[in-house]
Amino acid sequence: MAAINRIIISDTEVQKILVLEESHFCDIKSIDISPAKLTKAISAFANAEGGELFIGIEDTPRVWRGFQAQEAANGHIQALEGLFPLGTDFQYEFLSNPNEAGILLRLQVAKTRDIKPASDTKVYLRRGAQSLPITDPERIERLKRDKGLTSFESEPINCPRDLVTNSENILAFLIEVVPTAEPEVWLRKQLLLLDNKPTVAAALLFAEEPQAIIPKRCGIKIYQYKTSQDDGTRESLEFNPISIEGCIYNQIRDAVNEASKIVESVRVRTPEGLTSAKYPPEAIHEIVTNAVIHRDYSIADDIHIRIFDNRVEVLSPGTLPGHVTVTNILEERFARNPALIRIINKFPDPPNKDVGEGLNTAFLSMREMKLKEPVIDQTGGYVKVILRHEPLATPEEAILSYLLEHSEIANRDAREICYVKSENRMKRILQNLVKKDLLESVPGRTRYNAAYQLTEAGREEARRMQ
Numbered sequence: 391m392a393a394i395n396r397i398i399i400s401d402t403e404v405q406k407i408l409v410l411e412e413s414h415f416c417d418i419k420s421i422d423i424s425p426a427k428l429t430k431a432i433s434a435f436a437n438a439e440g441g442e443l444f445i446g447i448e449d450t451p452r453v454w455r456g457f458q459a460q461e462a463a464n465g466h467i468q469a470l471e472g473l474f475p476l477g478t479d480f481q482y483e484f485l486s487n488p489n490e491a492g493i494l495l496r497l498q499v500a501k502t503r504d505i506k507p508a509s510d511t512k513v514y515l516r517r518g519a520q521s522l523p524i525t526d527p528e529r530i531e532r533l534k535r536d537k538g539l540t541s542f543e544s545e546p547i548n549c550p551r552d553l554v555t556n557s558e559n560i561l562a563f564l565i566e567v568v569p570t571a572e573p574e575v576w577l578r579k580q581l582l583l584l585d586n587k588p589t590v591a592a593a594l595l596f597a598e599e600p601q602a603i604i605p606k607r608c609g610i611k612i613y614q615y616k617t618s619q620d621d622g623t624r625e626s627l628e629f630n631p632i633s634i635e636g637c638i639y640n641q642i643r644d645a646v647n648e649a650s651k652i653v654e655s656v657r658v659r660t661p662e663g664l665t666s667a668k669y670p671p672e673a674i675h676e677i678v679t680n681a682v683i684h685r686d687y688s689i690a691d692d693i694h695i696r697i698f699d700n701r702v703e704v705l706s707p708g709t710l711p712g713h714v715t716v717t718n719i720l721e722e723r724f725a726r727n728p729a730l731i732r733i734i735n736k737f738p739d740p741p742n743k744d745v746g747e748g749l750n751t752a753f754l755s756m757r758e759m760k761l762k763e764p765v766i767d768q769t770g771g772y773v774k775v776i777l778r779h780e781p782l783a784t785p786e787e788a789i790l791s792y793l794l795e796h797s798e799i800a801n802r803d804a805r806e807i808c809y810v811k812s813e814n815r816m817k818r819i820l821q822n823l824v825k826k827d828l829l830e831s832v833p834g835r836t837r838y839n840a841a842y843q844l845t846e847a848g849r850e851e852a853r854r855m856q
Contacts, residue, residue: 420455438501538712
């Protein structure tokens with residue numbers, strides 16, 4: 391059994407744990423729980439978005455009652471490690487406090503790449519504060535698709551194959567990209583024809599009207615709402631929703647063009663008066679492309695592009711695949727639709743030129759235009775990306791805000807959070823904050839490890855800005 395760290399925590403941290411509410415991401419258990427029941431909660435977290443489990447807390451009343459010694463938890467740990475081995479996906483640690491009885495066992499569970507059953511061999515899924523068993527084959531298949539273990543794009547469709555093999559789209563593509571290839575032979579080699587039937591990916595890429603072949607699963611709807619409120623209503627809808635159809639290569643181009651035209655018509659109020667809203671074209675292109683090539687096509691719904699007075703929202707059906715979460719999405723790579731991504735990249739001027747870098751490009755382009763970074767959310771079976779027409783915090787504001795959560799800041803840290811490349815420019819910004827009595831140098835530092843901290847006036851100003 392791998393060694394498990396023991397951490398001594400403060401009284402404040404103890405109180406934070408004792409007031410935790412059981413939720414989609416958190417569970418509290420007594421040391422009296424059987425290991426078999428414990429595996430159900432861990433299975434549920436691993437198969438959903440991950441979560442945190444504390445063993446050693448009584449529920450009524452909510453008190454700390456931990457294991458008498460680390461060895462007393464061995465039975466639980468040995469039972470768990472067989473199914474959920476200590477490592478990247480499952481982290482175990484002991485927590486103790488001098489004023490509390492016994493040792494707490496904390497398990498941090500990541501969203502896993504594969505499906506994790508409990509010790510009873512059943513698969514569980516976290517929903518709210520419950521760990522629910524999944525026994526229905528359709529729900530198991532849905533979970534496999536959510537995990538990226540199977541893909542709807544490879545399903546054959548019961549339709550005439552010449553809707554793909556003899557379409558204008560496949561002929562134009564092959565003339566441009568593989569002029570010596572015959573459509574049917576090439577499609578078979580790419581596994582886009584199975585049992586003489588086109589796959590979902592084949593229809594999306596090359597059929598002239600995929601929406602007729604796969605109805606209600608591959609359209610794009612564009613809305614404009616004349617409001618900045620959280621929700622658009624029928625009353626605030628500027629015009630009837632625009633439907634964008636056709637193969638996905640044309641869809642992406644047409645949706646980006648249409649959305650960009652609407653965005654340019656939006657007027658926003660600035661200190662200089664009303665002016666046209668400006669978003670980086672690259673950001674709109676990348677989030678629309680990302681939605682089209684990564685959505686879950688097994689879900690009967692369209693992609694929705696909603697344009698408000700102060701933001702653009704793109705809703706893509708399906709949860710994030712595999713081990714990808716809203717936290718790690720810029721670093722991790724996982725393709726739900728690998729055939730779509732690979733083949734659309736072969737098109738002339740492909741929409742996904744830099745495969746795997748689309749969202750990073752959107753984030754960078756928003757920063758370069760001095761707008762806040764995109765917000766990525768997963769809710770109600772959709773992934774939502776929001777581009778807000780809000781200016782980035784000034785470097786001064788970003789530094790003060792950072793220091794509310796951190797005791798000090800060095801020039802290098804400040805450059806990183808403010809996206810300022812020049813060391814000398816950042817030095818001037820920091821010195822200006824010192825002149826305003828908002829920052830002061832950390833005492834006892836040399837010029838090689840110099841850092842700054844908030845003054846009392848700086849702390850008040852940072853709180854006022856929140």
